Amino acid sequence: MRSEISIGNQDFAAIIENNYFYVDKTEFIKSWWESGDVVTLITRPRRFGKTLNLSMMEHFFSNKYQDGVNLFKNLDIWKHREYQKLANQYPVIFLSFASVKGTSFETARQQIIQQIVGLYRNYNHILDAPFITQMDRSFWNMVSYDMNDAIATDAIRFLCEMLCKYYERKVLIFMDEYDTPIQEAYVDGFWNEMTGFVRNLFNATFKTNRYLERAILTGITRISKESIFSDLNNLKVDTITNARYENDFGFTEKEVREALSNYDMEDSFSDVKKWYDGFKIGSKADIYNPWSVTQYLDSGKLDDYWANTSENSLIDKLIKESGVNVKTAVESLLKGEAVEALIDDEIVFNLIDKNESGIFSLLLAAGYLRVVDVLQEQGVRKKYSVALTNLEVKHTFDDMIKRWFEGDNVGYNDFIKALLQNDVKYMNRFMNDIALNTFSVFDVGKGVSNRREPERFYHGFVLGLMVDLADKYLITSNRESGFGRYDVCLEPKEKSDPAYVIEFKVHDCEDEKDLQETVKKALKQIEDKNYDAALISRGVNKDRIFHYGFAFEGKKVLIG
Template sequence: MDLYFVKFLWTTFACLDVRNTIALHEKGGAYAESDFRDLVSLERPFVDKTELIKEIMSNDARVTLIVQPHRFGKSLTLSMLQYFLDKRKAPPNTTDLFNGLKISEDRGFCETYKNRFPVIHFSFRDVNATDFKTAESAVYSIIQQQFKEHSYLLTNNSLNFFSSLQVGMIMNGTSSLETVRNGIFSLCDFLGNVKKLIKENIAVILLVDDYDTPLRAAYMNNYLPEMSRLLSNVLSCLTTSPFVKKGIITGLYSISSGDIFPKRSTKIISVFNDQKIPYFGFTAPEVKNLLQGISSNVGMKDLGEWYGLDSPVTKYNPWSVLCCLANKGALAPYWVRSSDSRLVSNLLSLIGVSEAVSLIYLVQGGIIEKSVHRSVRFEALTSEAEYFWTVLVHGGYLSANFVKEDSSRKIYSLVIPNFEIKNEINHWCRTRLSEAVRKTTGKLAEFVKNTMHGEVEKIMDFLLECMQKTGIYYNFENPAHLGRYYTYYTALFTPLRDYYKITESQTEKNVNMRRRRCYSFVLEPKNYSTVGIIMEIEGANISTDMKKTAEMVLKRMKNDELSPHILTVCGKVLAIGMAFYRQNFEFSYDLIGAQVL
């Protein structure tokens, strides 16, 4: 590969992660460059994403939270913002890096924002300790380093005696922990409380990278409450400081732990809205431009199948595309092998068979519908299965399209977007699921066969085994939470969708003189020689009531008007009433023939 091609890829600005713009090692590997100036200064072609600056600075939100998968451009975006906004980066201190770029075409915007602000820029990337004390020390070191970077405050006569003393003590490590904890707030005060800046209505820009890394590490190591409180203190300036104009924060997840960001003045750029904000990932025209002049056998179709992020393909995984081109068009897993997947691995070892079945179905090319949240609650990861899917969507492993809103929950259709991720998730299913889940999902083919043949006892044995071995993940302790059983079985029936049209329903019925929400499933076979199934579920107050409750449910089903369509098209239909108590159930059933109509 010639030198020009190496430098071309090295300088490709794709709004990638700090580690995301690559060059080649002598042995064909890739390394990364982090600084926007280094990327632009070689004056090679690159993908111009500078209009993102206007998108961020023109919105009214006090905080812009950029939530994107790893290696999608978050860190390099902050580097770009610093060079554009920081008054210390103005020429002649730094050459004009934006001359000729898209953002320079808007002269009015540049006159208003370019190199006008005091900027604080730091990253929490390395705060991933296994204990709180070590993590706290790492956070304090970051704050101390920020004061050292702005040590010019001690010499430009902008501080009074006591403020100068505070800056000096934080820099040399002699201040109290409380003073350091509030150090970023104080630094914003010192930088923004300057007569000239106040007169010009100019305040501090705060750039914080990888804000959620400390929180993820805290969750994995059981000190999440302490870390949430610490970050809320450290970043309190985002909500209360009059000297902060705007905060731009990046992370892998939007996390709902603590009150770090102002609830009413935070704009989130995430996988849920980035179709309208095409600054993260490569668009199809950008990939075509990269392919021009490059000697490679790989084409747009190949890149779309391996690294596309949606269907039809309009966006591409930037890290994988660049790695592929840098390796002479070799289609291989690049992005999935570059991430810290400890959180996902931890969840895979905890999930139950319902989620495992859905993963297997996705690998087989299926599409599932799940409730997905805009933010992650770490406290609920091990008790509410929908947060498992939330982590996968935010992490970039699944693409999500909004379907409907159901009982205040947003339902999305989920699909594996490309070959690279499909192979990785298939690897998860083979190696990372718990032993109990692997053993249970190994019986799926037998479960499907028994269902099609109407072998009720065998069907129920399988369902009961699933619940007793892996149901603890779903927190079935409260019998009032009947919806959790409904969600569980909706996923567990996923492999049957190749053979049945499955209709799930929630209806209000009179049960024991009271209106109650009832949950049912209708499995209409695509091959009408197969047995059809109508199932309704109910909760029992105590375990000894399960059998009686199941019989009552079946009787109610037979008294109600069963689906006339399925009774017409199927020779035989199983009506099954089920009653649950925690991780157990009883059932009652009857085989109904078409002749009863």
């Protein structure tokens, strides 16, 4: 009889005890223990089994449980007799920063404090131990919701000391989603305060803690050493591009095939592969998104499960406010092409919007991109050829771009209809609404000039065209044709349909008396540089090619 699927259940014991669907990842216990690494940082995309694996580790090692035999006897790790002796032998601290999402430093700090206070509540019985001194008791009592930074940052280390003395064994620490507070701090503008607090906490917990046996931290990103790990030289990092634990997070193709077979769904393998495959962990290709595969096994319906769980606000912000090169790269990615990108080993969040490599590094770490080829592997920055991971991720990008143009006063779909009907009057009305409502969306700060603002806007605008018209048109921008580079070209998939060439120009008050003259210059440029050449060479009739000039002056637009 096939197992029931418990969606969202990340409690290892509950899954095993109730015989829910589970893909055996217990060999990770052996691999990690044999590595000998003191502090291991493992970064994987969201919903990739990190929390469940840490729950598994806690239930295997923690001496507060005595159910190792019952939970693990039918799993791979129990085949190794020497590991049976390790079960339930260590004091374990398990905490998660998943819920630390305060929109101010004070709130986020307090959420971390609550996690620490919660740990102490679990071990109040230690206070009755004979080794507890009055000073120990005083420090313990100071660990409270209103404790200061000095107490808070040393609280986990002190708890390790007490546990080590009580159980006469050093402590294992498992910390899940360590980077959530840092990402939220970047988005909400309190980066410096949060990194300072977390840096001191991590230094005391993982560096100067002689009562620590070993530790695992999991997250999505590898945050730069300078930001929070500056004092940790005992850190072993396992990332999506440089992985030791290649098979332990996410489903392998073999595991997916077996699961589909168990649920009598073998015939859907090719569709599942298209939707949920594409991840590459280290040298291991064909890693599947476990959350989406599990949802599919449960519902029998292909859908965007993973995309709907992840918070895309940071990705949305970075792409929307990025420069021309990033938007042009996204255009290529949406067409199924690969692009070259520099990838940083570490992500410096407070500088991530200052360089393209930071954006692409985050997209890769978060699972939105996959490595197609390694072009240069020397140095801190690696050069890769990257593409969108799979069909589910493509849908995520499509939805994100559509939302850029949503709003009560913006008629983007009406503009598309007017464009295809060559209704210039309607186009002008709606284009001015769109520009008025969305220029600020693509403005990346005080340094953006009036001349650069339209350029950023129109590349975002092109992405909107691509999403809305992808079924009928191939949309490209800034491509060579004839004697120059056109701004936007809409090439019909059916050659009998009309084609469009669009040129954007910013009004030059010194050379052009008004926007109408700017429009004329744009149209003349299309003719003079023969931008129709590429379309004609691919079989589009000259009479079915329409030209439009878009003239910008501030947030005013004129189309002709």
